[in-house]
Amino acid sequence: MIKIISRKSDLAIIQSKLVGNAISNFRPDLDIKYIYKDTRGDIDLSTPLSKLPEIGVFTTDLRKSLIDNDADIAVHSWKDLPIKLEKGTIVVGTLARADMRDILLIKKNRINLIKESKSIEVSTSSPRRSYNISSFLIKATPFDLNTVSFKDIRGNIPTRLNKFIDGESDGIVLAKAALDRILENSNKDLAQKIINILQETLWMVLPLSENPCAPAQGAVAIEVNESRGDIIDLVKSINHSDTFESVKIERDILEKFGGGCHQKIGVSNEKTSFGDILTIRGITDDNIILDTRKINRKNKKEVSWKSINPSNIFPLNLETYNIFTRNEINENIEQVSHLKNYNILATRGNVLNKVSELDSSNNLWSSGVKTWFTLASRGFWVNGTFDSIGEDQDPSINFLSKNKKWLKLTHEDSKEFFIKEKLPTYRLIRNKINEDLSKKTHFYWMSGSAFLYALEEFPDISSQYHSCGPGNTYEIIKKNVTEDRIKIFLSYNDWKNEITNE
16 A cells, blocks of 8 residues: 555645556556645744745655655645755656646736726735736736735635635736646536636736746655655656756756745746756845856757858848748638637737727637737737747646647748638738848748848858747748757857857
């Protein structure tokens, strides 16, 4: 028999059973017994989380059960574990990570008050969230906000949601993984209560580029007594190595700044097909501002991408990058206002030009944060973004979106990729390319259409070096250029800075 211990919260019970199911799938001969226990963090719900004096307030009591051999495995939300574990126990495994991001909920019945006051109060006990989302919300919401303030809130997910919906705060921020797991795995009564609350709100999935998660958010830690070799081997057999690696990277970085839930620092390590995207944002105890987002590449192709003379790159700056003029397709723009029950992907900020509003049954997604801010400035509520890493990246939408079809608002000649259905709201009119691109060696493309136009005019550039962001543009370029001459960057500025410097 394997004894699994966890906290008594709905989420903790769900996570312990996810681990138990994984063990049963690997070793169906083993019986599983579940033990649930209140921890100090569960009992003290009045002290703000960042001010609790004891390290491991949600985990120490469970750890003691491992030391005393009252349990074989302790299951935690990994972000609750102290950065440094005391001797006696070890985390040796995890399951595949759930959504790393946070989700913001705002009460629908507070929208008019928010607009009138140009201020919003958000419930959260996380200094990381308070620091990172305050400036983001001013640009990401269509409310013309002047101020964002925060109010402490404690308790498990259902408790916090009830406090929020009955209280005076306008919004609340939660770990999306926690909400998703409860909705997918809890009893029907609890799930329906949460659904009823969510239907009273507008929701927004916060992008990791602006609000990186708490290290290990969305990951489950499987802790064991370090002397139990049999249990260690069992847990290692169900370990999800990619998640384990990302969590270690995130926690090691936070440790350099002191660790702990009081830190105003988010760290995310996203696994992608082209490498790991590492994002660090926040401020240290010494008031050092952290703002890093970079790719740690699987295949490093450096020699041909360093110390490039600026005269050999295209475009040299974005001000002169004027390959297309965009003409609106009025008859299709009219259709947009009549769309219902869609997940709508806006590929550029201009795709909703001349559209005053969308039907409330739709969810609106942006290709990147810049497009998000443009849409918000024009009065649209944006539910989330692909964060400029391509529409093939799973946006991990929740139950409010999963039954809606996807539709992409784009230009007339866009290629078909992962989102098949499209509605073109503009067409591209080619401008004359005034530079001799045959004399350039390194290119950055903002779109596949621009690359194909340039290739048609200057066929020899196929043997040169090409860069772009992740996603559809990359898919187009790699059909015409060998992969050793393509390199993905997160932005034009990243590309230009890297290739023109040592």
